[in-house]
Amino acid sequence: MEINITIIIQILIFLFLFFYLSKILFYPLNKLLQERYNRINGKKIEAQKINKNLITQENIIKEKIFSAKKEGNIVFEQLKKDGSIFKEQLIISAKEVAKNKIDINTVKIENEILLIRKELLKNSHHIVRSIIVKLINKKLINK
Numbered sequence: 001m002e003i004n005i006t007i008i009i010q011i012l013i014f015l016f017l018f019f020y021l022s023k024i025l026f027y028p029l030n031k032l033l034q035e036r037y038n039r040i041n042g043k044k045i046e047a048q049k050i051n052k053n054l055i056t057q058e059n060i061i062k063e064k065i066f067s068a069k070k071e072g073n074i075v076f077e078q079l080k081k082d083g084s085i086f087k088e089q090l091i092i093s094a095k096e097v098a099k100n101k102i103d104i105n106t107v108k109i110e111n112e113i114l115l116i117r118k119e120l121l122k123n124s125h126h127i128v129r130s131i132i133v134k135l136i137n138k139k140l141i142n143k
Contacts, residue, residue, distance in 0.1 A: 120127075
């Protein structure tokens with residue numbers, strides 16, 4: 001196996017090009033790719049922080065919604081209870097008013113009955129006389 005001078009020159013040219021291109025092309029390209037990689041990782045980390053923050057905010061909002069619903073249910077039940085109590089009081093009040101009116105009208109009716117009885121007693125002898133006269137007249141007519 002012979003080593004030819006052209007092979008040595010080609011190896012030297014290759015090494016020269018490799019080191020020259022490494023400084024001029026590969027190093028800047030590698031640096032550019034590293035910067036891009038760092039930017040992308042920075043944005044990924046920032047996105048993860050934002051996502052974590054959003055999840056935290058979402059959980060806080062869910063807790064507030066749950067708390068508001070719970071409080072709303074408590075208020076609703078209290079209002080329902082208060083409404084039921086108010087309804088019962090209103091019914092009791094209406095019953096009392098109705099009872100008072102019935103009592104007043106019962107007294108008025110009883111007074112009217114008493115007046116009518118007095119009037120009947122006062123006029124009863126006229127009524128009895130009138131009935132007797134009619135009966136007698138009927139018997140006389142029928143005979």
